Amino acid sequence: MYKYDQYDQAMVDARVAEFRDQVRRRLEGKLSEDQFKPLRLMNGLYLQLHAYMLRVAVPYGTLNSRQMRALADIAEKYDRGYGHFTTRQNIQYNWIKLEDAGDILADLAAVEMHAIQTSGNCIRNISSDHFAGATADELVDPRPYAELLRQWSSFHPEFLALPRKFKIAVIASEADRAAMKLHDIGIRIVKNDAGELGAAFYVGGGMGRTPMIAPCIREFVPLDQLVTYAEACLRVYNRHGRRDNKFKARIKILVHELGADEYTRQVEEEFAHLLDQGIEPPRAELERIKTFFADPAFETDLPEDIDRSDPEFALWVDRNCVAHKAPGYVSAVISLKPVGGIPGDASAEQMRLIADLAKRYSFDELRVMHTQNIVLPHVRKADLHALWSALDEAGLAAPNLDQVDDIIACPGLDYCSLANARSIPVAQQISERFAANGKGKILGELKLKISGCINACGHHHAGHIGILGVDRKGVENYQLLLGGSEADDTSLGKITGPGFDEAGIVDAVEKATDVYLARRQDGERFLDTYRRIGMEPFKEALYG
Amino acid sequence: MKIVTGNDLKTGAVVWWTGVDWSIHVEDAVDAGEQAEDIATREEAARRVNAPYVIEGEKTAEGVRPAHIKDRIRALGPTVRPDLTLKPADPTAGNWVI
Amino acid sequence: MAELLRFRDDEPVDHPAVTVDAFLDQSNAAAVRIEPGDDARALIPHLDHVRLVEVNFPAFTDGRGYSAARVLREAGYAGELRAVGDVLVDQLSAMRRCGFDSFAPDRPFDPADADAAFRHWPHVYQPAADGRVPIWNLRHGTDNG
Ligand code: HEM
Ligand code: SF4
Secondary structure: OOOOOHHHHHHHHHHHHHHHHHHHHHHHOOOOHHHHHHHHHOOOEEEOOOOEEEEEOOHHHEEEHHHHHHHHHHHHHHOOOEEEEOOOOOEEEEEEOHHHHHHHHHHHHOOOOOOOOOOOOOEOOOEEOOOOOOOOOEOOOOHHHHHHHHHHHOOOHHHOOOOOOEOEEEEOEOOOOOOHHHOOEEEEEEEOOOOOEEEEEEEOOEOOOOOEOOOEEEEEEEHHHHHHHHHHHHHHHHHHOOOOOHHHOOHHHHHHHHOHHHHHHHHHHHHHHHHOOOOOOOHHHHHHHHHHOOOOOOOOOOOOOOOOOOHHHHHHHHHHEEEOOOOOEEEEEEOOOOOOOOOOEEEHHHHHHHHHHHHHHOOOEEEEOOOOOEEEEEEEHHHHHHHHHHHHHOOOOOOOOOOOOOOEEOOHHHOOOOOOOOOHHHHHHHHHHHHHOOHHHOOOOOOEEEEOOOOOOOOHHHOOEEEEEEEEOOEEEEEEEEOOEOOOOOEOOEEOOOOEOHHHHHHHHHHHHHHHHHHOOOOOOHHHHHHHHOOHHHHHHHHO | OEEEEEEOOOOOOEEEEOOOOEEOOHHHOOOOHHHHHHHHHHHHHOOOOEEEEEEEEEEEOOEEEEOOHHHHHHHHOOOOOHHHOOOOOOOOHHHHOO | OOOOEEOOOOOOOOOOOEEHHHHHHOOOOOEEEEOOOOOHHHHHHHHHHOOEEEEEEOOOOOOHHHHHHHHHHHOOOOOEEEEEEOOOHHHHHHHHHOOOOEEEEOOOOOHHHHHHHHHOOOOOOOOOOOOOOOHHHHHHOOOOO
16 A cells, blocks of 8 residues: 655645635635635535535545544544445545534544545546456556556646546556546556557546547557656646536547547647656656555465355355455455445444454455445455455445446435435435345346436446436436446447436336346346347337 | 525535524525525625525425425435434424425 | 736836737737737747746636646746736645746735745645656655656
C-alpha cells in the first residue's frame, strides 16, 4: 500500500487548513454560496436532499484496515452510523454538517485519507482495477501509475476550473474491471513489440445523458512521457471544451464534435510542445511508488483444497471467490448486496468487522469495487471457511457476485436532489423477487444497474439490464434498457420502449429474464442471448 | 399554497419557513404567498438558510403536503430508512410520501 | 476602480489594454487583453514588444485563462501577466502558479485573506509556470524535469 511521506502529509494537512478557512469565510458571509460551492465540491461536500453529503476518496479503491476503521468512526461520530460505497470506489456520507466538515477532513488526514477533488469540475479521484496486484491476468500492477497521476492531478493549478468533471481510470490487463472506456481518460498499461511498458490512451468516454465509449487516441505512450501526455489531453480540453452548455461540457462531446482524429492531432501538437517543458516526474519517482505496491509475503506450498462439505459455503466460494496469481490464495468478494438491502451501504459495525477480517486474512488490505462491494484481495484458501463464517454471521455473505441481485444502484430520490425517481426501493424489490421465485439461482451472470436520473451514476447504460428513473408528470417512472456492458466488450444498452411504474418495472425485469431462460443456449449469459436474438423477443414479452 | 424551503447553512438540515423563522417540521410551513421569493432572497442573504426555493403545496387534513415527491421525501427522510426519518416510530409514515 | 495587487518592480503600463483583434491589426500596442475564447498563442510572434497581458475572467468558473497564462509563460513571455475580472481569493495561488504576477479583481480582496492564500501551500506536486520545485523532484534531489 502507498504510504504518505512528509510531503504528502503536509499537502493534505494544508488542504484541511485551507478548507477550514473557507468554511469560516462562508459562515461569516465573506463567501456567497455561488463562490463557496466549487470550493466545497472540490472537498467532496455536496448539498443534498437531507443534509450535506461528503464523498471521501479511496484512491484506486485501495484501503487498509486502519483506514476502514477510521471510515467507521466518521460514520458514527459525524453521520448516522453508515456510509455508501460508490461506483467510483469512493464512500459517501449522507448526513454531514458543514460545521463538522473541517474536523472530518482532519480525521481523514490522520489516516492518510482525504476528500480532495472528489467532486467539482476538476480531475477526480483515479479509479483502477479492484483486483490489481492479485489477478494473474495483469501485465503489471496498475496502481503505481494511478498514484503517479494522483499526485500530478492533485491541486493542478491549470485544471481546477475545467469545463466539467474529469474522471480517469487506469488498468493493466485485457480484462476491463474498471469500466475504463467509460471514463474521460481510460489508460491501459500495455507492452510494445520491443517489450517495453507504455500506456494506451482512450479519451472521451462517459455515461450521463450522452453515453460514449472512448476511442483509443494513442496506442503507446512511453512511461516516461505519461504525465506529459495526460497534461496535453487536459490542456486541449481546458482550452477548447464547451462551456456554453453544461450538458455538452464533458470531454466526450469535444472529442465527438472535433472527431477523434482532430482531437488527437491537437493533443499531439500540444504534447510535442510540452515535451520541451520538462514537466515529467523523474523516473525514480515511479520506482519509489512501485515499492509500495510490491507483493505481500505470500506463503508457498499452501493447500489448494477447499472443504466443500457445507453447500452454502461452497456456493459462496464458487460465486464470490476469484482466482489469484499466487497458488493457495483467492480474492474474496464481500457482497454489500444482501437480499432486500440497500446496495453499497455498510454500517459502522460492518466496516469494522470487514477491517478486522482484512487484517486477519488479507495482509491488511481491502478494495472497494466499482460494483459497490468490498474485496479482500489476498486470502488463503485454507482461511476461507473461517472468513465465510464470520461474514455469514454478520449478514455479509450473500453469494451473489455478478448475479441478478448484485445490483448497482445510485442513491436516487431517497438521497439525491437531482433524482427523478427512487433507485433503492426498486433494487430491493428486484432482489426480493428473484430470491422468492428461486430464479436468481439459475440466471448466472447478469449485471443489473439502476440510476435515478439521466446522470447515470448507477451505470444503467452499461447494465446487461439497465433501469433509468424518469419523472412522468410528477410520478416516478422507470425505463428498461437491455444489452449494455462495462467490461472488455463495452456496449451501451438500448431502451426497450415505454416506461413502467414501480411495480411494473419489477415485473418487466422478471419477464426479460424469462425470455432469456426460455431461449438461452449452452453457456450463454443473459447478455450473450440478448446479443444473439436481439431486442424483438424481449419487446414481445414486455409489451406484446 | 406557496412554501419556502431550503437547508440550514450550518447543519444542512431541511427547513421550512414558518412566517417568522425556520422549522425542520413541514407541518409548521406557512403559505408565503406573493412574498415567497422575497423571503427566500432575504433569508439567504442573512445566512439564515442555504439554497432556498419556493414550492407549491397544499394544506390537507394530515397537514402541509408539498406537491412534489422530492419535497415530501425531504420533509420526512429517506423512504428506505424509516429509522432515520423524522417519524421513526411510525412504520407507515412512508405512505405519506408516495 | 478595482484595487491592483502586483508582484513586480517595473513601472506598470499606464494605458488601457487593447483587444486581441485590435492588437493583431496594429501590433504596436504594449498592452493587450485576452478574453476566454481568444487563442493566447496568436500573441506569441509579437511578445517581444508586449509589456502587459491582461487575462479576463468574466466568471471565476471559466478556467481557460489558466491555460492562456501558462501558454504565454512557456513561450518565454516575461512581461506583466494580469488576471482581471471575477478573480477571487481562493483562486490566487493557482493563478500565481500559472504565471500571473498581478491581479485586478472586480471586488477587492481582504488583504489578510489574499496574503494567506499565497502562503498557503507548503509544497507543490507538479511543475507549472512559477518555477517551484515539485515534490517529486524534492524527493529525489533532482532539478525540475
Ligand atoms: C448523491 C449525489 C450525487 C450527485 C449530485 C451526482 C451527480 C452526478 C452528475 C450531475 C453526473 C453527470 C455528469 C455529467 O454527465 O456531466 C454524475 C455522473 C456520475 N456519477 Fe454521480 N452523483 C451523485 C452520486 C453518485 C454516486 C453515489 C455514485 C456511485 C454510485 C456516482 C457515480 C457517478 C458516475 C459513475 C457517473 C458517470 C460519470 C460519467 O458520466 O462519466 N455518483 N453524477
Ligand atoms: S443518477 Fe441521478 S439520481 Fe442517481 S445519484 Fe446520480 S444524479 Fe442522483
